[in-house]
Amino acid sequence: MSIDTSKVATSNSSAAVAKKPGRAGVVANWADERLGLGTAMKKNLRKVFPDHWSFMLGEIALWSFVVLLLSGVFLTLWFNPSMGEIHYEGSYDQLRGVAMSESMASTLDISFDVRGGLLMRQMHHWAAMLFIASMMIHLLRVFFTGAHRKPREMNWVIGCLLLILGTLEGFTGYSLPDDLLSGTGVRAADGFMKSIPVVGTYLSFFLFGGEFPGDAIIPRLYMIHILLIPGLLLALIAAHMLLLVYHKHTQWPGPGRTEQNVVGFPMLPVYAAKAGGFFFIVFGVCALMGGLLTINPVWKYGPYDPTKVTAGSQPDWYMGWPDGALRIMPGWESEFWGTTWSWNVFLPIIVLPGLMFTILLLLPFLEAWVTGDKREHHLLQRPRNAPTRTALMVALMTFYGLMWAAGGNDIIAIKLHLSINQITYFMRAAVFIGPVIAFMITRRWCISLQRQDNEKLLHGYETGVIMRSPEGGYSERHLPLDTAKAYAVTARDRDEASYVPVGTDGVDPNGVPAPTGRGSKLRGRLQTLWFADNIQKPTAAELEEAHHHAEHEAHGELEGVSADGHQFDGHHAVEGETLRGDH
Amino acid sequence: MTDARDHESHENDPHEGGSSQNLPDSPAGSAGAVPESAEPIPDPGLPAHVWRPTDVDEAQEKRAERQVAGLFGLSAVCVVLFLVAYFTLDIGDNHDTVAGLGASTVALGTTFGLALLLIGVGIIQWARKLMGDHEISELRHPARSSDEDREATLAALNAGLEESGIGRRPLVRNSLLGAVGLLGLPAIVLLRDLGPLPGDVQEDQEYPGAGLERTVWTKGMRVVRDVVGTPIRAADLEIGDLVNAVPEAFFEVDGEGEHLIEGIELQIAKSKAAVIIVRMEPDEIIVGEGRDNWAVDGVLCYSKICTHVGCPISLYERTTHHVLCPCHQSTFDLADSARVVFGPAARALPQLPLAVDDEGYLVAQSDFTEPVGPSYWERG
Numbered sequence: 030m031s032i033d034t035s036k037v038a039t040s041n042s043s044a045a046v047a048k049k050p051g052r053a054g055v056v057a058n059w060a061d062e063r064l065g066l067g068t069a070m071k072k073n074l075r076k077v078f079p080d081h082w083s084f085m086l087g088e089i090a091l092w093s094f095v096v097l098l099l100s101g102v103f104l105t106l107w108f109n110p111s112m113g114e115i116h117y118e119g120s121y122d123q124l125r126g127v128a129m130s131e132s133m134a135s136t137l138d139i140s141f142d143v144r145g146g147l148l149m150r151q152m153h154h155w156a157a158m159l160f161i162a163s164m165m166i167h168l169l170r171v172f173f174t175g176a177h178r179k180p181r182e183m184n185w186v187i188g189c190l191l192l193i194l195g196t197l198e199g200f201t202g203y204s205l206p207d208d209l210l211s212g213t214g215v216r217a218a219d220g221f222m223k224s225i226p227v228v229g230t231y232l233s234f235f236l237f238g239g240e241f242p243g244d245a246i247i248p249r250l251y252m253i254h255i256l257l258i259p260g261l262l263l264a265l266i267a268a269h270m271l272l273l274v275y276h277k278h279t280q281w282p283g284p285g286r287t288e289q290n291v292v293g294f295p296m297l298p299v300y301a302a303k304a305g306g307f308f309f310i311v312f313g314v315c316a317l318m319g320g321l322l323t324i325n326p327v328w329k330y331g332p333y334d335p336t337k338v339t340a341g342s343q344p345d346w347y348m349g350w351p352d353g354a355l356r357i358m359p360g361w362e363s364e365f366w367g368t369t370w371s372w373n374v375f376l377p378i379i380v381l382p383g384l385m386f387t388i389l390l391l392l393p394f395l396e397a398w399v400t401g402d403k404r405e406h407h408l409l410q411r412p413r414n415a416p417t418r419t420a421l422m423v424a425l426m427t428f429y430g431l432m433w434a435a436g437g438n439d440i441i442a443i444k445l446h447l448s449i450n451q452i453t454y455f456m457r458a459a460v461f462i463g464p465v466i467a468f469m470i471t472r473r474w475c476i477s478l479q480r481q482d483n484e485k486l487l488h489g490y491e492t493g494v495i496m497r498s499p500e501g502g503y504s505e506r507h508l509p510l511d512t513a514k515a516y517a518v519t520a521r522d523r524d525e526a527s528y529v530p531v532g533t534d535g536v537d538p539n540g541v542p543a544p545t546g547r548g549s550k551l552r553g554r555l556q557t558l559w560f561a562d563n564i565q566k567p568t569a570a571e572l573e574e575a576h577h578h579a580e581h582e583a584h585g586e587l588e589g590v591s592a593d594g595h596q597f598d599g600h601h602a603v604e605g606e607t608l609r610g611d612h
Numbered sequence: 613m614t615d616a617r618d619h620e621s622h623e624n625d626p627h628e629g630g631s632s633q634n635l636p637d638s639p640a641g642s643a644g645a646v647p648e649s650a651e652p653i654p655d656p657g658l659p660a661h662v663w664r665p666t667d668v669d670e671a672q673e674k675r676a677e678r679q680v681a682g683l684f685g686l687s688a689v690c691v692v693l694f695l696v697a698y699f700t701l702d703i704g705d706n707h708d709t710v711a712g713l714g715a716s717t718v719a720l721g722t723t724f725g726l727a728l729l730l731i732g733v734g735i736i737q738w739a740r741k742l743m744g745d746h747e748i749s750e751l752r753h754p755a756r757s758s759d760e761d762r763e764a765t766l767a768a769l770n771a772g773l774e775e776s777g778i779g780r781r782p783l784v785r786n787s788l789l790g791a792v793g794l795l796g797l798p799a800i801v802l803l804r805d806l807g808p809l810p811g812d813v814q815e816d817q818e819y820p821g822a823g824l825e826r827t828v829w830t831k832g833m834r835v836v837r838d839v840v841g842t843p844i845r846a847a848d849l850e851i852g853d854l855v856n857a858v859p860e861a862f863f864e865v866d867g868e869g870e871h872l873i874e875g876i877e878l879q880i881a882k883s884k885a886a887v888i889i890v891r892m893e894p895d896e897i898i899v900g901e902g903r904d905n906w907a908v909d910g911v912l913c914y915s916k917i918c919t920h921v922g923c924p925i926s927l928y929e930r931t932t933h934h935v936l937c938p939c940h941q942s943t944f945d946l947a948d949s950a951r952v953v954f955g956p957a958a959r960a961l962p963q964l965p966l967a968v969d970d971e972g973y974l975v976a977q978s979d980f981t982e983p984v985g986p987s988y989w990e991r992g
């Protein structure tokens with residue numbers, strides 16, 4: 030394509046025009062002489078950020094956190110975190126005269142007597158949903174593409190901490206209005222704490238300032254919700270971003286995109302504009318949701334009363350999976366020497382989430398231990414090219430999903446007309462078997478996708494053009510991938526380059542081999558499992574051979590009969606080519 | 613650094629964690645066992661920049677400019693509408709006029725949301741159409757510091773440690789460590805007054821029924837209907853009825869008409885003393901050990917607080933005498949001492965022994981004979 034570049038508009042000219050220092054220059058000089066911004070920003074202003082839709086997920090989390098900060102501060106102006114009892118006298122008729130805590134009454138005031146208050150409450154709650162959901166999906170993206178590998182393990186750890194703190198933040202916020210639904214949640218949390226061996230009762234009495242519900246829990250949760258956890262979140266998010274900038278973002282492999290470089294748009298102006306614009310979009314979506322979609326209508330539940338409960342009590346969705354574990358757990362409890370061990374509560378709600386979180390936190394380290402891979406990685410992997418890793422995460426997701434479904438066993442029972450007992454027995458087995466099946470299916474699926482990639486590289490992609498041979502046989506015309514695509518598909522490690530066989534590593538700089546014990550035997554076995562059956566990309570020779578063969582076919586048997594198919598696939602310009610070909 | 617890497621010395625052990633290993637040479641990381649030439653397809657290099665219509669066509673450029681400015685302008689209009697909505701639409705009484713939400717909430721949310729969205733879309737459109745779109749490439753560097761930096765840092769650290777004498781003066785070091793460690797104690801002890809100890813609450817009895825092992829039920833206290841507070845006669849109940857009930861103490865008032873138990877104390881009392889009363893055919897009841905005279909004419913009384921984690925149980929199926937907790941579906945058989953027939957709860961609901969007073973109303977024989985609600989360590 031020839032383009033008259035003399036007409037290229039100002040949009041892409043970057044020639045600097047020398048100017049006299051204007052007012053901005055004076056300000057910049059003032060600031061630099063005091064803060065040294067010039068040096069600090071020299072590199073970062075044009076820092077490169079690669080582009081891909083999936084890199085946006087973390088941004089959604091970041092911006093919804095900002096929306097939470099803004100809407101949360103608005104709510105604090107009216108919210109009164111007190112459990113003192115008053116009689117509601119606000120605008121909402123149905124509850125007028127009803128005794129309730131001041132926190133519930135002030136939540137109603139925010140909803141019905143402060144203009145824009147309900148909007149802000151609902152925005153705050155929707156932004157919280159968005160915050161946690163986007164963190165989860167972001168985490169999946171990172172793991173499925175291998176972005177958790179060296180040198181980014183610490184950012185994985187920080188991300189996991191953000192997720193758990195975000196969940197706690199959501200739970201504390203949800204409990205603040207002291208309505209019937211959230212009060213039921215707090216009641217359950219009291220039961221959870223009491224199930225902890227030795228210290229449980231004390232924990233409960235200390236947190237509640239005495240017996241449940243006491244008068245201290247809401248003010249304490251409030252402090253945790255607006256000061257303690259937001260502070261921690263802010264610090265961790267800052268660390269997350271700093272590390273991101275230090276490591277530079279990962280990128281997808283492609284022409285010119287290697288392990289040694291990072292290709293994309295500069296921070297200023299394009300990335301800053303896109304990210305900044307995206308902030309307004311997330312903010313705007315939260316505002317629209319807050320204005321149009323009801324969430325947590327506490328006035329319908331009424332104030333908390335320990336003798337009442339709404340049917341179908343459900344926590345916010347992100348608390349659903351431990352709730353499911355709690356539901357399908359058999360009612361085990363033991364007594365020893367006058368002490369009570371509530372396995373039925375302690376195991377599913379305290380031990381299991383802790384265990385799952387620990388596993389999540391350790392995933393990058395477990396993977397690196399199994400593979401022995403100590404190299405830095407900056408190119409992302411397609412999930413199919415790490416079949417065991419992908420399958421592992423899908424197994425964890427299946428576990429999560431089944432537990433979550435178990436958390437809605439009453440709803441499932443009603444919707445599907447099943448007995449709750451059957452569902453519970455089914456789930457008890459499914460949470461163990463389901464992940465194993467998911468693991469095996471995913472792994473095989475990935476491997477066949479790898480095979481399909483090789484197929485495309487060696488024999489071209491399917492054009493949908495059906496050929497009829499002189500003998501009357503039919504076959505589909507295959508065409509080679511274009512070079513850029515083919516390169517992107519092959520730009521991945523061979524497995525023999527991605528791990529260090531047990532026994533060859535651990536040779537320390539002084540040449541002393543590491544002892545081989547039971548650990549390394551286990552490692553060896555896991556290593557075999559990790560890479561077993563993976564399909565490797567073709568070698569140059571194999572590719573050559575395949576292409577040679579294809580050419581032979583095209584020019585030999587089918588000479589003069591075949592359209593070469595390029596005319597139909599739109600992959601390249603066709604002017605000047607004849608349909609029949611003239612070779 | 614990576615350029616200068618020395619293939620020879622690492623040939624047999626390509627993965628040893630040395631500095632030059634930090635960045636693989638090629639995207640395929642083939643520096644190890646497989647030689648470079650085995651890469652099936654060589655890197656074609658960055659694709660050439662393609663000019664956008666707005667780069668080469670001034671009319672298009674102007675159009676994009678107008679588009680972006682138009683989006684910003686619309687956003688400003690939305691802000692004006694937001695202000696109009698804020699000052700004209702009232703809330704309070706009209707909280708559900710539009711879509712179940714107040715007109716004000718809907719209007720404010722829509723205008724505010726659009727104002728923000730339009731700015732966002734405008735900026736992104738500006739970036740896509742009008743800002744320079746040359747991709748640039750930057751070199752990466754290994755995360756680790758250079759060997760020189762490491763050495764310099766180590767040297768500085770050692771010099772610092774050396775000058776402090778921390779290695780040479782173990783007495784100073786250890787006493788400092790001990791002293792700082794002990795500072796953890798105030799940090800923990802200071803939290804002691806977060807709440808009273810469970811045992812002390814029980815002993816001090818600062819409010820009626822204080823303590824995990826007690827409730828406000830006492831011998832002879834009437835069992836009254838929830839909410840209305842009327843006492844109940846066994847004969848008032850049909851076979852198959854289930855009634856939510858509470859101790860009469862919740863409704864007692866002093867001379868000035870003030871409730872004796874109110875506010876937080878009432879919430880605490882409710883969380884332990886709420887009960888359910890059921891009536892069934894006396895021959896359907898499987899009488900528990902030592903509970904021979906706990907029922908009155910087939911009327912039984914159980915704690916309403918689930919022994920799992922404390923939700924109030926609620927759903928009663930009269931044909932089976934099963935009562936279900938809505939939180940995690942624990943199911944209790946009220947005909948059989950409320951033992952658990954299904955679900956995660958481990959304990960039967962505690963039963964309140966009933967009797968009748970002189971006027972024929974149901975009363976408690978005593979407090980519950982075991983703690984109600986969720987299990988806890990010291991419960992036994």
Ligand code: HEM
Binds near residue numbers: 097100105255324
């Ligand atoms: C990651 C951050 C946050 C999450 C996930 C979160 C979540 C929540 C949730 C789910 C609620 C219940 C809302 C409702 O009533 O429907 C809530 C309430 C509340 N939040 Fe947050 N929040 C966060 C940050 C903040 C911050 C930073 C502040 C203040 C500085 C704040 C202040 C409040 C207040 C005052 C309430 C009670 C008002 C009410 O419920 O009407 N929140 N929060």
Ligand code: FES
Binds near residue numbers: 920923957
């Ligand atoms: S609280 Fe009743 S089943 Fe969990």
